[in-house]
Each structure stands twice: as structure tokens, then as C-alpha cells.
Amino acid sequence: MSTDVATAPTGPGPARTGAGGSREAATRGAFYGAIAVFAALILYGAISTDGFLTMTNVRAILSSVAFVGMVAVGTALIMISGNLFSLAVGSTAAAAAMIFLALLPHGIVLAFAVTLLMGVVVGAMQGFLVGGIGANTIIVTIGAAGLIQGVALWASHGATILPPKGDTSFDWLNGHIFTFAVPIYILFGTVVVLDQFLRRSRFGRRLKLVGENVEAARAAGIRTAWVVIGAFSIAGGLFAFAGLELGAFNESGSLLIEGTQTYDAIAAAVVGGIAITGGRGSVWQALGGAILIAMISDILLLRGYSEGIQILVKGVVVFAVVVLARLNRMRAES
Amino acid sequence: MTENATAQPAAGTQPLLSVRHVSKTYGAVRALDDASLELASGEILGLCGHNGAGKSTLVKILTGQVHPDGGEIAMRDAPVELRDPLDAQSKGLAIVDQELALAPDLSVEENLFLGNFDLSLLRRPGAVRRRARDLLSRIGLAVDPRSPLEKLSIGERQLIEIARLVGRDARVLILDEPTATLSENEIERVFAVVRELVREGRSTIFVSHRLDEVLDLCDRVTVLRDGRIVASRSTADIAHRQELIKMMIGRELPPPQRSEAAGVAVGAGAAIAGLRVPPAVADFSLNVEGGQIVGLTGQIGSGTSQVLRALAGLEPDARGGFTLDGGAVRLGAPAAALRAGVAFASNDRKGEGLFLEKTVEDNLVATRLDSLSRLGFIRGGALRETARRLVDFVKVDGDRIGDTVEHFSGGNQQKIFLGRCLDREDVKLLLLDEPTRGVDVAGRAEIHQLIRQAALAGVAVLFASTELDEILDLSDRVVTMFGGRIVASLAREETNAALISADMTMSHERKEVAL
Numbered sequence: 001m002s003t004d005v006a007t008a009p010t011g012p013g014p015a016r017t018g019a020g021g022s023r024e025a026a027t028r029g030a031f032y033g034a035i036a037v038f039a040a041l042i043l044y045g046a047i048s049t050d051g052f053l054t055m056t057n058v059r060a061i062l063s064s065v066a067f068v069g070m071v072a073v074g075t076a077l078i079m080i081s082g083n084l085f086s087l088a089v090g091s092t093a094a095a096a097a098m099i100f101l102a103l104l105p106h107g108i109v110l111a112f113a114v115t116l117l118m119g120v121v122v123g124a125m126q127g128f129l130v131g132g133i134g135a136n137t138i139i140v141t142i143g144a145a146g147l148i149q150g151v152a153l154w155a156s157h158g159a160t161i162l163p164p165k166g167d168t169s170f171d172w173l174n175g176h177i178f179t180f181a182v183p184i185y186i187l188f189g190t191v192v193v194l195d196q197f198l199r200r201s202r203f204g205r206r207l208k209l210v211g212e213n214v215e216a217a218r219a220a221g222i223r224t225a226w227v228v229i230g231a232f233s234i235a236g237g238l239f240a241f242a243g244l245e246l247g248a249f250n251e252s253g254s255l256l257i258e259g260t261q262t263y264d265a266i267a268a269a270v271v272g273g274i275a276i277t278g279g280r281g282s283v284w285q286a287l288g289g290a291i292l293i294a295m296i297s298d299i300l301l302l303r304g305y306s307e308g309i310q311i312l313v314k315g316v317v318v319f320a321v322v323v324l325a326r327l328n329r330m331r332a333e334s
Numbered sequence: 335m336t337e338n339a340t341a342q343p344a345a346g347t348q349p350l351l352s353v354r355h356v357s358k359t360y361g362a363v364r365a366l367d368d369a370s371l372e373l374a375s376g377e378i379l380g381l382c383g384h385n386g387a388g389k390s391t392l393v394k395i396l397t398g399q400v401h402p403d404g405g406e407i408a409m410r411d412a413p414v415e416l417r418d419p420l421d422a423q424s425k426g427l428a429i430v431d432q433e434l435a436l437a438p439d440l441s442v443e444e445n446l447f448l449g450n451f452d453l454s455l456l457r458r459p460g461a462v463r464r465r466a467r468d469l470l471s472r473i474g475l476a477v478d479p480r481s482p483l484e485k486l487s488i489g490e491r492q493l494i495e496i497a498r499l500v501g502r503d504a505r506v507l508i509l510d511e512p513t514a515t516l517s518e519n520e521i522e523r524v525f526a527v528v529r530e531l532v533r534e535g536r537s538t539i540f541v542s543h544r545l546d547e548v549l550d551l552c553d554r555v556t557v558l559r560d561g562r563i564v565a566s567r568s569t570a571d572i573a574h575r576q577e578l579i580k581m582m583i584g585r586e587l588p589p590p591q592r593s594e595a596a597g598v599a600v601g602a603g604a605a606i607a608g609l610r611v612p613p614a615v616a617d618f619s620l621n622v623e624g625g626q627i628v629g630l631t632g633q634i635g636s637g638t639s640q641v642l643r644a645l646a647g648l649e650p651d652a653r654g655g656f657t658l659d660g661g662a663v664r665l666g667a668p669a670a671a672l673r674a675g676v677a678f679a680s681n682d683r684k685g686e687g688l689f690l691e692k693t694v695e696d697n698l699v700a701t702r703l704d705s706l707s708r709l710g711f712i713r714g715g716a717l718r719e720t721a722r723r724l725v726d727f728v729k730v731d732g733d734r735i736g737d738t739v740e741h742f743s744g745g746n747q748q749k750i751f752l753g754r755c756l757d758r759e760d761v762k763l764l765l766l767d768e769p770t771r772g773v774d775v776a777g778r779a780e781i782h783q784l785i786r787q788a789a790l791a792g793v794a795v796l797f798a799s800t801e802l803d804e805i806l807d808l809s810d811r812v813v814t815m816f817g818g819r820i821v822a823s824l825a826r827e828e829t830n831a832a833l834i835s836a837d838m839t840m841s842h843e844r845k846e847v848a849l
Binding site: 200201202203205206208209212213215216217218219220221223241279280 | 382589646668669671672673678680685686687688689691692696700701702703704707710712716754844
């Protein structure tokens with residue numbers, strides 16, 4: 001290709017002049033904004049709240065992030081694919097906790113494999129309905145949530161699933177390495193691997209193209225259904241993994257552990273700045289959003305605010321981020 | 335260069351609209367630089383210029399979408415401030431946009447009064463219908479006001495849009511590329527209505543890349559280049575569009591070169607037999623040889639777009655035979671068509687073409703991800719190299735390869751879009767739907783050159799266009815469709831504009847024309 005170099009206009013390799021690249025300006029603005037928010041929050045926590053900057057508290061924050069972060073990353077994938085988010089996050093996770101604990105007598109390897117497979121298959125089926133036949137994501141995932149809850153309740157006869165007495169095969173999931181809980185390492189490992197995968201793989205590129213403009217992607221010969229199925233499958237696997245960890249942590253599994261996970265996952269992805277319209281964002285952003293929300297909740301908790309106030313503040317943060325993101329876009333475009 | 339830049343409208347009359355020393359800067363780009371023009375009442379003014387010359391900015395300022403940095407706008411010599419589009423409309427400045435602002439599900443009369451706040455809150459159906467009939471008769475459209483808008487052709491909808499603005503007493507109608515999606519006789523109808531309206535003392539600004547139409551319709555033409563008004567002349571003084579082109583680009587345009595590729599490859603190419611795409615295409619059979627450029631033309635709704643879309647795999651209901659270099663291609667599967675060697679560029683560049691928020695590089699390689707990856711992972715070096723080669727090939731500024739496509743002009747966007755389909759060893763059939771829609775003269779010449787180059791390399795090219803000039807410039811063979819069928823298939827040498835027009839409308843005067 002040396003001839004190309006001769007005819008190429010002057011200019012170094014991967015030129016990024018930034019001139020006119022207002023999207024990049026917006027991205028840069030959002031990035032510095034996020035760092036500023038983190039710094040301000042840490043500073044505020046340290047000054048105002050006793051016990052915020054202690055190792056114990058950092059460990060506590062990260063422990064809650066370990067679960068929420070995992071489902072937020074899954075939600076991020078669905079959002080990037082241009083299909084909003086799943087409302088079956090909590091149901092999938094709860095069912096996964098139950099399956100994992102129920103299958104432990106057959107060995108942890110089998111329990112692990114079947115649980116994750118369940119998440120992937122359930123996700124793939126939703127992905128097929130959304131990407132393959134064009135059904136609405138909200139309806140499909142609400143339906144899936146109902147189905148999963150129904151089957152879980154029916155199969156467990158409403159009972160809480162407990163691990164076999166004396167079984168210690170899953171204790172390592174609750175262990176600590178260098179003071180931090182194992183799920184935190186699993187989460188960071190997942191984020192690093194997934195981020196690299198999305199950057200370097202053909203799937204990752206297609207995911208972003210499909211997310212931005214599914215019609216154009218189809219016309220460009222991309223099998224859009226498979227891309228959407230892929231995104232939902234990975235997301236389903238991650239939801240199931242979070243549920244599995246939660247089941248091991250609680251040493252019990254029932255539909256109740258669903259909690260506010262669905263909401264938290266969406267909130268974290270949105271607060272992380274992933275475009276709800278699809279096509280843009282990284283899994284790191286979802287993790288960032290999860291950490292931010294966990295920090296805010298933690299400060300409120302340490303200062304003794306009730307759970308109602310904590311949830312309210314989370315809602316306010318989501319709104320604030322949506323408005324700020326919009327303003328940032330408008331500024332960059334004008 | 336500023337030839338006669340202050341040419342006045344008909345002397346003695348007070349101008350209806352005056353634009354005085356208006357400027358607008360976006361970041362480092364001076365989109366409009368000290369622009370002044372006047373519009374007399376009853377005048378039709380053409381506005382011409384390259385993509386990026388400042389036409390859109392001027393139009394946006396006149397319709398209140400953008401606020402100028404300096405200068406003033408006056409109506410009948412009284413300065414006005416246009417706060418927003420609604421404000422501009424209330425002051426008599428209204429635009430018929432390229433993308434029509436109508437609701438296809440509503441009825442004709444509901445559309446006519448869409449957003450009209452003069453109507454009393456309690457609707458009086460009788461009065462509304464009378465007003466609707468009155469408006470429709472003024473534009474010479476004999477449709478039932480109650481029928482849904484989607485039953486109307488694109489051209490008729492354009493007339494409805496005009497009637498809607500007339501109903502709100504627009505004094506200055508701005509038509510922004512109104513004819514881009516219309517067939518020849520629909521264009522004539524729109525023009526007739528415009529001429530009728532200016533007779534009532536209204537004025538029109540006609541923004542278009544189609545220079546022959548500008549010369550045909552307008553009294554005067556104002557040419558913008560690089561944000562400045564470089565000429566403003568009576569169309570009676572302009573003998574040929576070449577003169578206008580020279581003003582627009584500041585130099586002569588090289589004459590188009592005819593493709594010499596016919597016969598380069600024998601036997602290779604596409605064979606289409608009995609293609610049906612209900613309800614648009616009834617029966618379509620055609621062979622396109624490798625190296626041949628076939629132009630497909632017809633009125634809107636004649637089925638040309640659907641033929642291309644079907645061959646690209648985007649029409650699930652398409653049936654019929656389609657082989658490429660002898661191998662059968664499955665219809666209804668875009669990915670399969672792509673693998674077989676079909677490259678398609680839709681006429682809907684923004685909706686079904688480019689990824690506007692992605693970079694030039696991302697867009698150029700979007701169809702090539704398979705060949706640029708190994709075991710599912712992208713080969714970064716190969717990808718960058720390919721993108722760089724393509725960006726040079728389509729002559730887009732290589733330094734901007736990392737910019738998002740939304741910031742490029744229409745012509746450059748179209749080149750980037752085509753770059754995705756061109757210069758690929760595996761492409762055997764190139765399908766282009768309106769390859770130069772919304773592209774200026776210079777960009778158009780470059781795009782035509784790229785298409786010819788592809789044909790020279792042995793690719794079979796099938797393109798659809800409603801612009802006869804383009805069909806005649808580019809085609810080795812001209813295929814005309816009407817009502818979902820081929821009505822004429824003639825070598826370029828055997829046909830001409832009059833003949834094609836007659837075929838497009840199935841006019842019985844065809845024989846006379848041929849003589």
C-alpha cells in the first residue's frame with residue numbers, strides 16, 4: 001500500500017483534528033465533568049461525614065457496587081445496542097440465585113454452568129423477540145420478568161432456597177483478597193475484559209452501529225438480529241452472575257432478593273452517561289455510574305437519612321444527569 | 335468577482351423583504367458574510383450555491399431558526415426581529431422544507447390547518463371545510479379535503495404544504511429544494527402554483543441545486559459562494575446553466591467524460607428475471623453487464639426504488655430470479671446480498687445510509703468488517719489502512735477521518751456513503767438510488783466520476799434517478815419504468831430527454847416527439 005502514502009494528503013496517521021468534532025468535545029466535557037463530580041463528592045463526604053474516608057467504608061461501598069455494577073454493565077450493553085434496557089434484571093438475578101443454590105448438591109461447577117446458561121438463554125430469547133421480530137423491548141422484558149417470576153415461584157413452591165447444610169464449596173465467593181471482597185475483583189475483571197472485547201471485536205463495532213441506526217446497519221449488510229441477540233445474551237449472563245453472587249452472599253435465594261436491582265441498573269447506566277438512544281457508551285461508564293450512586297447512598301446512610309430519602313436522592317441524581325447531559329450536548333452543538 | 339452584486343429588483347417598487355449586511359459565524363466557520371439582498375413583491379428569486387456556501391444558513395435566518403450575529407432583516411423597509419419559526423411565520427415568512435412537515439395519517443383539511451391558531455377553539459366543520467376547499471382550489475388540487483394525506487402523491491403533498499402556508503397568509507414563501515423528490519410533471523404543477531401565487535403579490539425564494547429549474551422559474555438569481563453573495567442577476571441575462579455554475583464555483587467545470595467501459599467484461603454481470611415486489615413492482619427483467627452503467631428512471635411510485643431495494647435484499651416480499659456472474663442470489667437477506675457482491679446505497683442517506691454520529695473511518699469500513707477481522711477480532715492496522723485508502727479514493731479531507739460524519743456537507747456525506755460501496759474487489763453489482771440527491775454541482779461531478787471509475791473496473795452499475803440530466807450524463811443504457819413495469823429500455827445514443835419524459839408519463843405523444 002506504499003502507493004497510497006504517496007497520494008495521501010499531508011497529515012500524520014490517525015488524525016484527530018477535533019475541528020468540527022463537537023461530539024468529541026461533548027464526550028471530553030462529560031469526562032472531565034464526571035471526574036469533577038467524583039472529586040467533589042469524595043471531598044464533600046470526607047469533610048462532612050465522619051467515617052466516610054475509612055477503609056471499612058470504602059470496602060462497604062465497593063461491596064454494594066460489586067452487585068449493582070454487574071447488572072449495570074449488562075444494562076449498558078442493551079442500551080448501547082439501541083434497545084433501551086431490560087426490566088427483567090431483578091427477576092433474572094433472583095431466579096439465578098435460586099437455581100444456583102438449588103443445584104449446589106450436584107456440585108458447584110454444574111450449578112455455576114447451569115445458572116449462567118439460564119441467564120444467557122433467557123437473554124437470548126428476549127433478544128430474539130426484540131431484534132429478530134422487532135417487538136418492543138419494554139413489553140418483552142416485562143413479559144419475561146413475569147414469566148421468570150412465575151416459573152421460579154411455581155418450581156420452588158414459594159419456598160426460600162437454602163444451600164445444603166455444611167456446604168462450603170461457594171465460600172470463596174464471599175472471601176476477601178487484600179481486604180476487598182472477591183466479587184469486586186470479578187466485577188473489575190469483567191469490565192476490563194468486556195471493554196477490550198467491545199473495542200477490538202467485530203461484534204463490538206457492529207453493536208455500536210446497530211445501536212445508532214438499525215436501518216442503516218441492515219442496509220450495510222449487518223445481521224442486526226444476531227447483534228441484538230448477542231447483546232441480550234451477554235447481559236442475561238451478567239444478570240445471572242450477579243444473582244448467583246448475591247445468592248452466595250445471602251446464603252439464601254428467593255424472589256425477594258430482586259429488590260431494586262432493575263432500577264439501580266438502569267440508574268447506574270444513565271448516570272454513567274450511556275446514551276439511552278444507543279450507539280455510544282462503554283462498560284466503564286456503567287461502572288462509574290454504579291460507584292457514584294453507591295457513594296451517594298453511602299453518605300446518606302452514614303448521616304442517618306431514612307431509606308426513603310436515599311431512594312429519593314437517587315431519583316434526583318438520575319434527573320440531574322439527564323438534564324446536564326442534554327445541556328452539554330446543546331452547548332457542544334451550538 | 336462581485337459582478338453586479340447589488341442588482342436591484344424592479345426599480346421604483348418598495349422591496350417586500352430586505353436582508354442587510356447579515357452575518358453568521360459558527361465556531362471558526364463564517365457561514366454567512368455580510369449578505370444583502372432584496373426581494374420585490376411578486377418576484378421569484380433563485381438562491382444558488384454549493385453545499386456549504388451559506389444557503390441553508392440564510393434560509394434558517396429568514397425562518398427564525400437561527401439568529402444572525404449582525405445585520406438586519408426588514409419587511410417593507412421596517413426592521414423585524416425573527417425570534418423563532420412561529421414568529422417568522424406570523425410576520426409572513428414561511429418555508430416549505432425538503433422534509434415535509436405534514437402528518438400523513440391526518441386528513442387533507444386537518445393538515446391544511448395544522449398549527450393554525452386562528453381557528454376558533456370550537457371547530458366548526460362547515461367553515462373549516464369551506465376554507466379548505468377554497469385553499470385547494472387556489473392551488474388547483476381537486477381532492478376531497480376529508481381524504482387522508484397519505485393517499486396523495488409526494489408532489490400533491492408539497493402543494494398541500496404550500497396551501498397550508500398560503501392559508502396562514504405567508505407573504506414570502508421559501509421553497510427549499512422542493513423538487514428533489516418530484517417527477518417532471520409534478521414539478522411543473524408546483525411551478526404553476528408558485529407562478530399563480532406571485533401574481534397575487536406574494537414573493538418566493540427558490541433554493542435549488544437544479545439550475546435549469548432555477549433559470550426556468552425565477553426572475554432573478556442570487557449566487558452564494560463561501561458565505562458571500564457573489565452575484566445577483568436577472569435570469570433573462572443568463573443564457574445557460576454553465577454560466578451559473580461558473581459563478582457558483584468560480585471556475586469552469588470540466589465537461590463530463592463518457593464511460594468507455596462498455597464491453598470491458600463479457601458475460602459477467604447481473605441478470606434479473608421476472609422480479610416482483612408487491613405492490614410496487616409487477617414484473618422486472620433486466621441484464622446489467624459488468625462495466626455497464628444502466629440508469630433507471632420513472633416518476634415517483636414507478637417502482638425504481640423498490641427494484642434496487644429488492645436486489646439489495648431489503649424487500650422481504652420480493653420474488654423472482656436474480657443471478658450475479660451466474661450465481662443465484664437469495665432475495666430478502668441483505669447480508670447474503672452483500673456477500674454475493676451487491677453493494678447498495680439508499681436514497682435515504684441519513685435514515686438508511688450513514689451512521690451520522692460515527693466517524694468517517696467507522697462509516698467507510700462498516701460493510702467490510704468481515705474482511706477486516708480475524709476470528710471475530712478487528713485487525714486495527716488493516717482497518718485504518720483501508721479507511722485511509724478509501725478516504726483518498728473518494729477525495730474527502732484525510733485529516734478529518736476521525737470527525738463524526740454529521741459535521742460534513744451533504745456532498746461530502748454522500749461521497750463518504752458511496753466510499754463504503756466503491757473500490758471493493760468483491761463488489762460485482764453497484765446499486766445506487768438517487769446517488770447525487772442534495773449534492774451540489776461540483777460534488778455531483780466528482781460522484782459521477784467515482785461511479786464511472788467503478789464501471790471501468792468492471793462493476794455492473796444500476797442506478798435510479800428522477801433527474802433526466804443525471805440519467806443522460808451517466809447511463810450507457812436508459813431503462814424507464816411506469817406503474818411497476820419497464821416501458822422502455824434504450825441505449826444512450828437512441829434516446830433523449832423528451833423521449834424519456836414521454837415514456838415516464840406513458841404519454842401518447844411519444845411518437846411525435848421521436849420524430
